[in-house]
Each structure stands twice: as structure tokens, then as C-alpha cells.
Amino acid sequence: MNKTFKIYAVIFIVVMIILALFEVNKAETTDWRKNFDINQKSPFGLYVFNHEVNTLFKNKIKKINQTPYDYYQSEKKPHNILVIEEDIDTESWGKILDQVSEGSDAMLIVSEMPKEVSDSIGYYDSQISFEDKNVLKLTDKKYQNDFIHLDKFPSGRGFTFIKPGVEVLGKTVEKNNSDQANFIKIKFGQGNIYVHCEPLFISNYYLLKRGNVKYAQDIFSYLDDRETVWFVENDAKVSQFFLRFILSNPALKYAWWVLLGGLVLFIFFNAKRKQRIVPIIEPLKNTSVDFVKSIGNLYLQEGDFHDMMAKKAQYFLNKIRMDLLIDTQNLDEEFAKKLHLKTGKPIEMIDEAIKLIKKAQDPYAQVMKEDLAKMNKLLDEII
Structure with missing residues (x-):
């Protein structure tokens, strides 16, 4: 090993130690984005809900990673439909509404009413308040003791226009504003459409708080006790890359890049070295x-x-x-x-x-x- 190689090796080791110290002392940041991803353990992911959904629906839940348009190509018997903050195309919304009109019930937990749905059942305007805290409550007296305090980035959304015949099942209560509906039921054909405009109540942050699971149970209790189809587009988008686990873990990711850097340096400093000729040794004969x-x-x-x-x-x-x-x-x-x-x-x-x-x-x-x-x-x- 020549002197130059030793110098570069020492520099590399010193740099790696400095980077490691910075990494160890770096404060871990929390991702507060409202991603509503079933694979995310961040506060506003749906990892906890995804693992408890079978209990909530008495093992009658069926997760579908197809679009509703593809799934409903064949005839289906009446069932429940669950959609949570998914970007669904117009044709798929049409298929969902067709199923509801034939006797299925749809539960839409979305921050904004889809245009395809509002155009079919009547326009529903929504407003946003800027209060940093509010309370989600249900209007039914038997659920009056079950509510959720939202103290982290509530959307403050609610329905401002409710046409006759629409049943208000839940509301948002704020200190400086009047109550506004956040959970409604609309009769559509032979079925019903339920719309809740505050998806935060099923996020990791709020489900892990004591007592909040009861509110989620109350919401889903409005659906009949039958098979529920949950359209989970994100489930089909999980990366299948073989390094997914390593790159998703900060410590393993750091070690992986250090390993690659070391290999690059090793190849660079040894590129000009020539392999000596290896003599051919004849094997011993069996005499x-x-x-x-x-x-x-x-x-x-x-x-x-x-x-x-x-x-x-x-x-x-x-x-x-x-x-x-x-x-x-x-x-x-x-x-x-x-x-x-x-x-x-x-x-x-x-x-x-x-x-x-x-x-x-x-x-x-x-x-x-x-x-x-x-x-x-x-x-x-x-x-």
C-alpha cells in the first residue's frame, strides 16, 4: 500500500466519521403532511387504520387495488363501498353511483366533495374556517358522548348548503364560529351515500389517542353489516424495489451510501493495479x-x-x-x-x-x- 493511498484512506475515514456525527446528532423531524397513505406511519398516514380495519368491519372488509371502473365490470350484489381521499376518475365515480342506485351504500371520507358526486346528488358548497382547534361530534343522541378533539391542523371544512331531504349526522363545533355539518347522508336510488369531510379522525395521530376509536366505530356503524369494498389505490403503488426497506430506514440508508462510496474509492485507487500472472498448477495424479x-x-x-x-x-x-x-x-x-x-x-x-x-x-x-x-x-x- 503506497503513501498516497494511505493519505486518501485517512481523509475518507475522517469525513465518514464527521458525517456520522452529524447524522447521529441530527434532530428527527416529523412529517405532518396529510398523505392518508395506508403504508405511512407518519401522524396523518393510515397505517393504524389499515391494521385495525378488519376489527372495525368485523372481518367483512375487502381491499381492492383496482379502479372502481375495472372492478365493476361484472355484476355485484349490494354491498358497502369505502373511499378515503382517493383520486378517482369520472368513469369510476359513475360506476360507484350505479352500484349505490342498485342498493349499495357508499361511505366517502373526503376533504372535498367530488364534483362527479355533487353533480349527481345536488351541489354542496363547503367552507373552511381557520380555527386551530375544533371538535367533531355526531348529532344522534345515542352518540352524544363520543367525539374527537382536533388539535393538529384541522381542515375546518363543512357543508354550507344542505338541500331538503339530506340528513345531517355529524357536525364540527368551534369556539368562535357557528356549528357546521361535516357528516351527511343522502338517499340515492335504492342506496345511500354518506359523506364525511374531515378524514383526520382515522389518521394515525388521532386513532392512537384514547377514546377516539369509539368515534370511528360510530361513523362506520351507519353502514349495514355486510361486505365492504375499500378502494385502496395506494396499496398498488407500494414500491417493489429490492432496496425499498434499506432506503426507507435512515440508518440503513446512510450505511448503504457509505458502502457504495467506499467501493467507488477502492475501485478508483486500485484501477491501475495489474493482476500478476497466476501459475497453472497441475493437479496431482491418482497413481x-x-x-x-x-x-x-x-x-x-x-x-x-x-x-x-x-x-x-x-x-x-x-x-x-x-x-x-x-x-x-x-x-x-x-x-x-x-x-x-x-x-x-x-x-x-x-x-x-x-x-x-x-x-x-x-x-x-x-x-x-x-x-x-x-x-x-x-x-x-x-x-
């Missing part, structure tokens, strides 16, 4: 087979067939003891019977093999080349 052939040729040249038969017999009997667990002390009828049962070979073949083994063990027996070949063949067939 066992050649050795065996040499020993075999030596025995053939000597013509000592008796010794070769004895060694073959000794090897065979040792294999019988080790593999078949048969005692080879006495090569009698009992031995032949056990060998026949364990190998399944004909008893005649085994008797002939035993005869040749005994001949090989007899130091005074006359052994011919043919005897060696015959015994070798028999023993190889037996085991």
Missing part, C-alpha cells in the same frame, strides 16, 4: 490404479497363482465378516446356508466357491491358472 496394475502384472509374471487365490479368498472372507456379519471361522454347511440366505445366490454356486476357497487356503494344493480365474469370477458374483 493408485497404476500401482494396482503393476502389482497384478508382477504376480502374473511370477506365475504364483496359489498366492493370488489365497489373497483373493482372504479379502472375500473379510468382506463377508464386515458387510454380512457372518462368522468365517468354519466354512461348513452352516456357513454356506447363511451366505445363501443373505446373498440370495444359488447354493451350488456358494458350495463351488467354498471348495475353491478351501483349496486356496491349503498350502499343499496344486493350483492352476484356471482355478484362479474361476474362483475370481464366482466370488465377484456372490458379493
